[in-house]
Amino acid sequence: MTLHSLDLRTTGQFPALLLDYLDQKPALESFYSIYPTLENAKEAIISKQNFDIEKRKTLVEVLEKQYTGLPYLPDFSILLKENTFTVTTGHQLNIFTGPLYIIYKIVTTVKLARALKEAYPEYNFVPIYWMASEDHDFEEIATFHLFGQTHKWTGEHKGAVGRLNPKELESIIKQMPDKPLLFAKAYLENTTLANAVRCYMHELFGKQGLITLDADNADLKRHFLPVIQEELTHSVSEKLVTETTGKLNALGYHTPLHAREINLFYLADGLRERITRDGNDFQVLNTDITFTESEILDLASKNPEFFSPNVVLRPLYEEVILPNLAYIGGPSEVPYWMQLKGVFEHFHVPFPMLMPRNFALYINNQQCKKAQKLKINYKDLFLDEVALRKTFIERNSEHMLSLEEQKNAFNDIFEAILGKATAVDQTMHGAVKAEQTRLLNSLKHLEKRIIKAEERNHESEITQLISLKNKLFPNGIAQERYDNLLNFYINDPEFIEKLFDLFDPLDFRYNVIVEDK
Secondary structure, eight states: OEEEEEOHHHHTOSOHHHHHHHTTOGGGGGGOSOOOOTTTHHHHHHHHTTOOHHHHHHHHHHHHHHTTTOSSOOOGGGGGSTTEEEEEEEEOOOGGGOBTHHHHHHHHHHHHHHHHHHHOTTSEEEEEEEEOTTOOOHHHHSEEEETTEEEEOOSOOOSOGGGSOGGGGHHHHHHSSSOOHHHHHHHHSOSSHHHHHHHHHHHHHGGGTOEEEEOOOHHHHHTTHHHHHHHHHHOHHHHHHHHHHHHHHHTTOOOOOOOOSSOEEEEETTEEEEEEEETTEEEETTSSOEEEHHHHHHHHHHOGGGEEEOTTTHHHHHHHHSOEEEEEEOTTHHHHHHTTHHHHHHTTOOOOEEEEOOEEEEEOHHHHHHHHHTTOOGGGGGSOHHHHHHHHHHHHOSSOOOOHHHHHHHHHHHHHHHHHHHHHOGGGHHHHHHHHHHHHHHHHHHHHHHHHHHHHHTHHHHHHHHHHHHHHSGGGSOGGGTBBTHHHHTTOTTHHHHHHHHOOTTOOSEEEEEOOO
16 A cells, blocks of 8 residues: 555645634633644653553452453553553544444554654553543434445344444344454353443454453542532533633634533443432433432432543543543543643643544555546545536646636726726716626636537546445545445455555544555
């Protein structure tokens, strides 16, 4: 494979807040802590160097239990050492790994740990995949796209998805053209989706050093108890996030995150619902479950596992229980973490380096030849269909299609006419400008007709071009956000290894990966 890199701005795929953050715009300095570079990582190490040993012990004990029965276990004891730190990414438990970018997230995280180890050999760096096992949005995880077909996990499912039984996926496995033994083993030999995901992630990335963590755990949440208690009694995060959001909005940025009065869910088997407050009473939405303040605080103290952080508090939970230096996220994750800086400061928790994952478009040999034949460069493929057609015609036409020169000539003529007309009568100004607008619109219409006529002359090539565009951006969606790993992995079992060879976690550009065969 050959790698070509594009500036993120040229792709039209990313929010301004992420792009300006990566450009280190001074106005954004207060919304993050440490800009992600190998040199700056030393500051992140210093901020976490006194991480609580009791939290390390809990983490190791939990991981040892969660990995019971898996082969070639990691040496979790390394996490007990004060010179060991983590770098983390996280995602929902999409079936069969979900969109390709989830794999990109993990490769980026592992590669970052390697780069840090090379830069700071006196420290240890462990890549962590944080499973969003407590998430309850079943619809978001229940489909994947393989070889042009959409597979869907059907049925009524409630509560944390990590607790669902994955054996229901057997029917999908039987439908697949190439039976993926990796997933058959994971889904059919485990009783929870979280355990199944750990199983296949360990198979895919365990030898690369990845550790998969399920934080739906009472012992881990006991370390998060002070935050749970303060959130219940003082609703601190809503005010802090709202203040930060207001500042970002004032700078002109769209912000993806909305904080609630209480940013916790009540979590039990088959149930994950928001906790709301009415005076001194607490209600679990869509249930008959209610608490007084003393009752809910008593429950939190005895059973913190009944409380699940939402998107506002989940990042804080992660940083409370992990000796973490960096979070690797997608194009919306990095911006919403920036909305949380005030929450971290309030709870005196170090804010990690924020890094975008690697982004990539994979072009196979046949598609590469087609693009070369059509004289389309890789940046052009990110254009929408209208702009792509126009670019192709302008590049390949033997004729001068633009009437820009004629429009400019018309404008010069009308400026002269305007001068003569208004010298006679000032009220003629409006009539002259209206006629100028009418004639310029006619020219624009003629220009479009000329371009359309030239498109007809290149109808075959344009059809091929749009077909190529649709294969690389299925349903108008970026390939990495639509296609599944198995689209590539089944035909090339070394696909993931090739990603490790190509990706640079600290190169914040879009990777276009071209097959060389």
